Amino acid sequence: xxxxxxxxxxxxxxxxxxxxxxxxxxxxxxxFGAVNVVATSEDKNFSYAPPQDAWKLDPNAAYxxxxxxxxxxxxxxxxxxxTGDVPLVADMSSNILSRPIDVSKFGVIYAGAQKNIGPAxxxxxxxxxxxxxxxxPGTPTMMDYKTHGDNESMYNTPPTYGIYIAGLVFKLxxxxxxxxxxxxxxxxxxxxxxxxxxxxxxxxxxVARENRSRMNIPFTLKDAxxxxxxxxxxxxxxxxxxxxxxxxxxxRASIYNAMPVEGVRQLVEYMKEFxxxxx
Numbered sequence: 001x002x003x004x005x006x007x008x009x010x011x012x013x014x015x016x017x018x019x020x021x022x023x024x025x026x027x028x029x030x031x032f033g034a035v036n037v038v039a040t041s042e043d044k045n046f047s048y049a050p051p052q053d054a055w056k057l058d059p060n061a062a063y064x065x066x067x068x069x070x071x072x073x074x075x076x077x078x079x080x081x082x083t084g085d086v087p088l089v090a091d092m093s094s095n096i097l098s099r100p101i102d103v104s105k106f107g108v109i110y111a112g113a114q115k116n117i118g119p120a121x122x123x124x125x126x127x128x129x130x131x132x133x134x135x136x137p138g139t140p141t142m143m144d145y146k147t148h149g150d151n152e153s154m155y156n157t158p159p160t161y162g163i164y165i166a167g168l169v170f171k172l173x174x175x176x177x178x179x180x181x182x183x184x185x186x187x188x189x190x191x192x193x194x195x196x197x198x199x200x201x202x203x204x205x206x207v208a209r210e211n212r213s214r215m216n217i218p219f220t221l222k223d224a225x226x227x228x229x230x231x232x233x234x235x236x237x238x239x240x241x242x243x244x245x246x247x248x249x250x251x252r253a254s255i256y257n258a259m260p261v262e263g264v265r266q267l268v269e270y271m272k273e274f275x276x277x278x279x
């Protein structure tokens with residue numbers, strides 16, 4: 001939907017490539033126009049995010065797209081890119097609501113609800129008013145942002161249960177102190193795990209320090225032959241879904257908003273126990 005709605009007569013768009021979700025977005029955009037990849041971290045297996053001074057931005061691009069948090073590689077960008085008059089587009093599916101953001105700096109923010117908001121099936125889209133309209137010719141009615149804006153997101157029957165649950169989550173976040181408080185909790189959780197990873201040689205964090213995600217923390221064991229035993233021990237302790245994505249291997253701890261600090265503490269305690277046994 002992003003290129004359908006935002007190309008607006010221009011020939012190309014800028015994309016930052018920092019991992020699997022960036023690649024998926026680039027693939028879709030190429031169906032509608034040319035894509036200028038402003039920078040990529042593929043040279044180091046997507047273990048970092050290129051700083052903006054390395055980006056080759058096109059001042060005539062229709063928009064600039066980036067993914068501030070890559071779930072598979074565990075790379076997060078904590079600063080907001082400066083793109084001048086070119087609209088900035090962000091896929092915030094995996095880190096929206098994890099910390100405060102200045103919405104006014106973006107042309108479009110889109111985010112699947114399934115990480116920090118509610119059940120899968122709901123997508124939040126925030127679009128700057130002046131970017132609504134002028135879709136690519138032939139765009140289906142349901143793919144036009146104007147359709148949803150004009151009908152208050154009820155052009156069709158929306159997923160009401162998912163929206164209801166999202167509302168409960170929003171109320172809970174406010175009661176807990178809002179996104180500023182949520183950010184501090186997320187920093188606490190991430191630091192618990194990263195501090196241990198930095199203190200041991202038995203486990204390793206492959207991501208550049210300045211880009212370490214607070215939501216998804218990949219790590220590897222010194223001896224990959226122990227992976228299955230480690231995962232089996234995790235499961236026995238109620239620590240699940242820790243196997244890394246097939247494209248990168250190793251482990252991955254996803255510690256979204258709903259994960260309590262105690263859950264991360266229990267993982268670290270087991271990691272210490274496992275290291276004491278096999279180190």
